[in-house]
Amino acid sequence: MSTVPELRITLDGSERAVAAGSTAGEALGADGRTVIAARVGGELRDLAYELRDGDVVEPVEIGSDDGRAIMRHSAAHVMAQAVQELFPEAKLGIGPPVENGFYYDFDVESPFTPDDLKRVEKRMREIVKQGQRFSRRVVSDDEAREELAGEPYKLELIGLKGGSGEVADAAEGADVEVGGGELTIYDNLDAKSGEPCWKDLCRGPHLPTTRVIPAFKLMRSGGAYWRGSEKNPQLQRIYGTAWESREKQDEYLKFLEEAEKRDHRRLGAELDLFSFPKEIGSGLAVFHPKGGVVRKVMEEYSRRRHEESGYEFVNTPHITKGTLYEVSGHLGWYKDDMFPPMEVDGGDYYLKPMNCPMHNLIFGARGRSYRELPLRLFEFGSVYRFEKSGVVHGLTRVRGMTQDDAHIYCTREQMVGELKSLLTFVLDLLRDYGLNEFYLELSTRDDSDKFIGTQEDWDEATAALQEAADESGLDLVADPGGAAFYGPKISVQAKDAIGRTWQLSTIQVDFNQPKRFELEYQAADGTRQQPVMIHRALFGSIERFFGVLLEHYAGAMPPWLAPVQAVGIPIGEAHVPHLERVAEALRAKGIRVEVDASADRMQKKIRNAQKQKVPYMLLAGDDDVAKDAVSFRYRGGEQRNGIPIGEAVDEIVKAVEARIQV
Template sequence: MSEIKVVRTHAGQREEQTLTTGTKAWELFSDDADVIAARVGGDLRDLAHVLQDGDEVEGVEIGSQDGRDILRHSTAHVMAQAVQQIWPEARLGIGPPVENGFYYDFDVETPFVPEDLVKIETAMRKIIKANQRFERRVTTDADAINELRDEPYKLELIGLKGGAGTADTEGASVEVDSGEGAELTIYDNIGRDGQAAWSDLCRGPHLPTTKRIPAFKLMRSAAAYWRGDEKNKQLQRIYGTAWESKEALEEHLHRIEEAERRDHRRLGRDLDLFSFPDEIGSGLPVFHPKGGVIKRAMEDYVRQRHIDEGFEYVGTPHIAKEGLFHTSGHLPYYGEGMFPALDVDGMDYRIKAMNCPMHNLIFRSRQRSYRELPLRLFEFGSVYRHEKSGVIHGLTRVRGFAQDDSHSYVTPEQAPAEVQHLLEFMLSLLRDFGIDDFYLELSTRDASKDKFIGSDEDWAAATRVLEDVATATGLELVPDPGGAAYYGPKISVQARDAIGRTWQMGTVQYDFNQPSAERFNLEYVAADGSRKQPVMIHSAKFGSIERFLGVLVEHYAGAFPPWLAPVQVQAIPIAERHNDYLYDVARQMKLAGLRVEVDDSDDRMQKKIRNAQLQKVPFMMIAGDDDVEKGAVSFRYRDGRQDNGVPLEEAIARVQQAVASREQV
C-alpha cells in the first residue's frame, strides 16, 4: 500500500505525518470534536476531502470565523431543504453565510409569515436529528442543467459560470467568476438509506453531517430582489443564525435584544433628539432642540480641542464648480458618490462630498514657507453623498452630514510625526467621549485594480509611514487590502461600544496625489529657496458628527454623561407651593452654566420622577417644605440613589463638578 506525507497543523502544533494513500482529512482530527472542516493548502475543504502527498492541512474549529461560516452555510441548506419539504413548489435562490448568520432566497407564491418560520424550524430539527451526511459531487454543466431543470435561478448561476462578476453582493452558492473549465459541484444530503434526500448547487465546504449543527434560530423574513438587482423578480428571503453552542446562541440573542433597546432611531424619537421628515428626503436628519444641545456641546468641545492642538479654523461653501472635483480626482474616481450636477448661470456645479479640494485652495491662496509647516486647517464641513437608499440607516448612514475634517500640510520629513499627532489626538478625543476600546485597520492599495493613482514607490513610502506609526501605538493592527482611498493609504480607528459592537470611527489618510503638479500644484518654499511639494494628511476624528452622535446614543443607551445630557438637572417640586423656590434654584444653576428644567405640571411627584427617568436625566432635584426652609434640595440620581438635605451651594457644585470632569453618572 502506497504512502503519502502531509503536514498537520492543529492547536499551534505543526508535525509531519505519514499516511496511506486515500486518507481523508477527518482522520487527522478524529481526536477533536470541534474540528468540522480542514484548510488544505490554504483552501477550505470538507473533512471527507482525500489528502494528497505534500498537503499542508490545518483543522478548522466550529467556533472560529471560518467554522461559523461553514456551520451557517450548512444550516442554510437544511433550511432550504425544510422549505421545499413544506412547499415543494418553492424555487431556490442562493443561501450564503453573512455576519452573525445566514439567509436563503426563495421564489414562493405567498410571502412567508412568522407562523411559517415556526413550521420551518420544526422541519429543520427533524432533518438535523436524522444525521444526514453532506456529500460533495463534481458534475458537468450539462448534467447540472438537466438535474436542476426545475430550478431557474440555479440554471442562471450555471450560465454565469465562466463569465465576469459574482452571483450576489453578499455571497453566492456557486462561484461565477472562476473562468472556463471551472469545477461545478453539487452537495447532496444523504439519508440513512444512502439516498440523496435533497441536493443543491454549491461550492461548499459543509459540515460532515446535519447533526453537527448545535444551535440555530430563524429570525425573520423579508423581500429581496434576485441577485440584488431591483430590475429582477422579488423573492422571499429568510434570515437565520447558527452558533457553535446553545450558550453562544443565547448570548447572541441577548446582544440583539440589547441592541434593539439601544437603537438610536427609537431613542432619538423617544428622547426628542432628531427626526427624518419625509418632506426633506431620505438620509437627511433634522435635530430637535434637545438633539441640538448634544450636537452643539460636541462641536464646541471638539472645535476647542482642535484649536488647542494647533489647528486653524476655516470655512468653505457647500457647492463649487464641477471642474474643482475633476482637479482633485474625485469625479473620475468617486463620481458615483456625488450628487448630479446643478446648472448655475449655465455652468455645472456640484454639491461637495468632501472638503479637501477647498482646503487645497486655501493653502494655494498665497506663497507658503517651510516655516509655516505643519499647516493644519480644520472645519465642520457639511458634505453630501449620494448613498443608495438601501444602505441609509438612521444617523449612522446618511446623505448629508458634517465632518470634523482637517488637513495637515507637511514636509515629507514631518509626515510620520504628524500622523502620530493626529492618531493620538483622535484616540484622546474618543476617550473624552467615553469610548476607549479600539483597534486599528490599515487600508492599502490593490495594485491589480485601476481605481488607485500614483506610483508604486509613493504608495510604498506612504504605507510604510502609516504602518510604522500604527504599530508603535501598541494597538492591534488589522490589514485591509484594497480598502485605501484612490489617493493614498489610510488608518481607520475601529472602536467597540458598551456591548462589544465595532464601529469605524475616524481616519488618517496619507495623500501624495492631490498636492502634485498634475492636481493642485501645491508648493512651499524650502530652507534653500527651492520650491517643494508638501504631503497632505486628511483626518476626520469621528467621521461625521451625525454618525458619531448615533453611535454615542447606542453606546450610552441614551443615558448621556452630564456634560452631554440635553437636560442636566430636572427640578421636581413636591407640591405646587414649591415651584417658585425651584425656579429660583434653576435660575442660579443656569447662571452657573447648567441646563435645568422645572417640571411644574399637574402630575404627581412619582410620575414626574418617572418621566425624568424615561428621559434619562442625570440629576433630579426635589424640593419640599424642609428643603425650602433650609435652603437645600434632595438629589435623586439616575441609578436610583438619593441624598436628602443637600445645601444649595453644594448641590450646584456637585453638578458643575460632574459636568467639568465628564464623569459618568
C-alpha cells in the same frame, strides 16, 4: 499478498503516514462534531476529502471562525431544503454565511409571514434530527445546467462563472456557490437509504451531517434585489443565526436584546432628539431642540480642542462646479456615490461629497512658505452622498452629513511626526467622549486598477502610517485593497459598551491631490516643493458619532453631554419657587436645567425624568425649603437628602466640567 501504499502527510506539525485513500477526517481522527472540517494546504475541505501525498492537514473546530462559517452555511442549506419542501414553487437565489448567522434568498409569490418562518424552522429541526449527510460531487457546466434546469438564478450564476472559476459581476456571497475553479453540487442524503433528499449548487465545504448544527433560530425575513440591483427581481431573504451551543446562542440573543434597547433610532424618538421626515427624504435627518443641544456641545468641545492644537477654521459652500471634482479625480472614481448634477448657468454643479478639494483651493489661493507648515485647516463641513436606499440606516448611514474634517499640509520631513501627533490627538479626543477601547486598521492598495499615483509614493505613505500606528501601541489589522483611490489610511476602530466595533476616525496620506491641484510651497532653500496632504475626519461625521454615542450610553449621556442636565421636582406647588431659585443658580453656572411645574404627581415627575435619562433630579419639600436645601436623586436611583443648595450646585458643575458618567 499486496501491501497498501501509504501517504506521507503533515499533521499537527509532524509528518506521518496514513493509508492510501484516507480522508481528512480519518487522518485527524475527527468525530464530526467538535472537529467538523479540515484545512488542507490552506483550503477549507470537508472531512470526506480524500488526501494526497504531501498534504498539510489542520483541524477546523466548530467553535472557530471557520467552523462557525461552515456550520452556518450548512444551516442555510437546511433552511433552503425546508423552504422548498413547504413551498415547492420557491426558486433558489444564494445562501451564504454572514457574521453571526446566515441567509438564503428565494423567489416566491408572496412574502414570508412570521407563521411561515415558524413552519420553516420546525421543518429544519426535523431535517437536523434526521442526520442527513452532506455529499459533494463535481459536475460540468452542462451537467449542472441539466440538473438545475428549474432554477433560473442558479443557471444565471453558472453563466457568470469564468474559465478560472471566478465569478464576474455576481451577487455578494455568490462565490460560495460557483467560485473556486470547478462546479460542485452538494446532495443532502438520507441517513438510512443514502438517497438524495435535496441538492444545491455549492462550493462548500459543509458539515458531515445535519445533526452537527447544535443551535439555530430564524430571525426575520425581508426583500432583497437579486444581485443587489434594483433593476432585477426582488427576492425574499430569510435571515437566521446558528451557534456551536445553545449557551452561545442564548448569549447572542441576549446581546441582540440589549442592542435593540440601545438602537439610536428608537432612542432618538423616545428622547425627542431627531427625526427623519418623509417630506425631506431618506437619509436626511433633522435635529430637534434637545438633539441640537447635544450636537452643539459636541461641536463646541471639539472646536476648543482643535484651537488648542493649532488648527485654523475655514468654511466652504455646499455646491460646486463639476470641474473641481474632475481636477480632484472624484468624478472619475467616486461619481456613483455623488448626487446627480444640477445645471446652472449652462454647466453642471454638484452637491459636494467631501471637503478636501475646496481646502486645496484655500491652500493654493496665495503663495505658501515652509514657515507656515504644517498648516492645519479644519471645518464642520456638510457633505452629501447618494447612499443606496437599502443601506441607509438611521444616523449611522445617511445621505446628508456634517464631517469634522481637517486637512493638514506638511513637508515630507514633517509627515511622520505629524501623523504620530495626529493619531494621539484623535485617540485622546475620542476618550474624552467616553470611548476607551480601540484597535487600528491599515488600509493599503492592492494590484487592482482602482488606485492612482506611483508605487513609490504609496510605499512611503504606507510606511509613515505604519510607523505612527506602531508607536501608538494599539493592535493593527491589515486591510489590503481597502485604501481610498488616492492614498492609504488608518482607521480607528472603537468598541462600545456592549463590545460592538465601530469605525470612527480615519487618517489618510495623499501625495496625489497636491499634485493634481499643483499645490506648492517655498522651501528654505528657495525651491518650490509639493506639500504632503493628510486627510482626517475625527468623528467620521457628527451624525454618525451622535448615533454611536447614543447607543454606547444607551441614551443616558454623561452630564456634560445630556440635553437636560438637571430637573427640579417639587413635592407640591408651593415648592416651585424654591426650585426656580435653585435653577437660577445652576443656569448662572451654565447648567441646562428645567423645573417640572406640571400638575403631575411627584412620582410621575420622577418617572418622566428617568425616562428622559436626566442625570440629576433635585427634589424639594417643606423640610428642604426650611433648610435651604434639596434632596438629590441620581439617575441610577440613589438618593441623598438635605443637601445645601450651594453644595448641590457645586457637585453638578464639577461633574459636568470633569465629563464624568453618573
